[in-house]
Amino acid sequence: KNQVEQSPQSLIILEGKNCTLQCNYTVSPFSNLRWYKQDTGRGPVSLTIMTFSENTKSNGRYTATLDADTKQSSLHITASQLSDSASYICVVAGMDTGRRALTFGSGTRLQVQP
Amino acid sequence: EAGVTQFPSHSVIEKGQTVTLRCDPISGHDNLYWYRRVMGKEIKFLLHFVKESKQDESGMPNNRFLAERTGGTYSTLKVQPAELEDSGVYFCASSPSTLGQRYNEQFFGPGTRLTVL
Numbered sequence: 001k002n003q004v005e006q007s008p009q010s011l012i013i014l015e016g017k018n019c020t021l022q023c024n025y026t027v028s029p030f031s032n033l034r035w036y037k038q039d040t041g042r043g044p045v046s047l048t049i050m051t052f053s054e055n056t057k058s059n060g061r062y063t064a065t066l067d068a069d070t071k072q073s074s075l076h077i078t079a080s081q082l083s084d085s086a087s088y089i090c091v092v093a094g095m096d097t098g099r100r101a102l103t104f105g106s107g108t109r110l111q112v113q114p
Numbered sequence: 115e116a117g118v119t120q121f122p123s124h125s126v127i128e129k130g131q132t133v134t135l136r137c138d139p140i141s142g143h144d145n146l147y148w149y150r151r152v153m154g155k156e157i158k159f160l161l162h163f164v165k166e167s168k169q170d171e172s173g174m175p176n177n178r179f180l181a182e183r184t185g186g187t188y189s190t191l192k193v194q195p196a197e198l199e200d201s202g203v204y205f206c207a208s209s210p211s212t213l214g215q216r217y218n219e220q221f222f223g224p225g226t227r228l229t230v231l
Contacts, residue, residue: 004156036222041224042224042225043118043205043207043222043223043224043225044157044205044222045222046219046220046221049219089156089157101147101159101162101170101172101173102159102220103159104149104156104157104158105156106155106156107156
């Protein structure tokens with residue numbers, strides 16, 4: 001069964017600090033892995049998308065890593081800001097023929113405090 | 115450019131009633147997806163349209179759910195009759211044609227929060 005597990009479930013950090021969120025997956029065959037940010041009351045917004053051959057990708061203060069051998073990914077947030085408070089969702093796309101659906105993790109809820 | 119829009123933003127109905135959710139994708143996007151998140155769970159796939167055709171509806175929970183995309187533009191998701199377990203947030207996403215693309219980036223709408231009492 002395709003699954004995506006994220007940790008921690010929730011995290012509280014002080015403004016300006018760094019943090020790392022983890023994602024393990026069992027989706028096979030693998031196509032790509034995405035990190036989304038979801039603000040309260042909004043839809044998920046893509047931060048990064050990585051394919052099998054990419055092991056790191058940055059988007060501003062967000063840096064995602066991917067180890068396709070161990071099926072693990074991380075999202076590192078540098079110099080956190082209050083606006084980073086949101087849920088961060090790891091999403092994996094498989095390569096089932098004709099199917100482009102995504103398998104979602106439950107998300108990590110991040111709260112950045114002043 | 116307008117993003118994916120969904121209507122209504124919230125809906126509260128009683129068990130047994132009918133509700134219709136609407137999604138307007140980004141203009142020109144052939145692919146349209148419906149997802150939902152029930153309380154405390156992860157977002158799950160419901161179905162996928164390519165233009166007006168259902169490409170994959172393997173995630174639809176049962177025959178109380180009916181999705182349409184007449185004309186290949188906006189889509190509706192009807193729940194009839196609604197049950198308590200249908201409560202959750204229903205997201206719509208769209209993406210452009212995937213021909214020649216490495217992956218299809220999906221753009222999500224804000225969701226419709228459905229509460230069935």
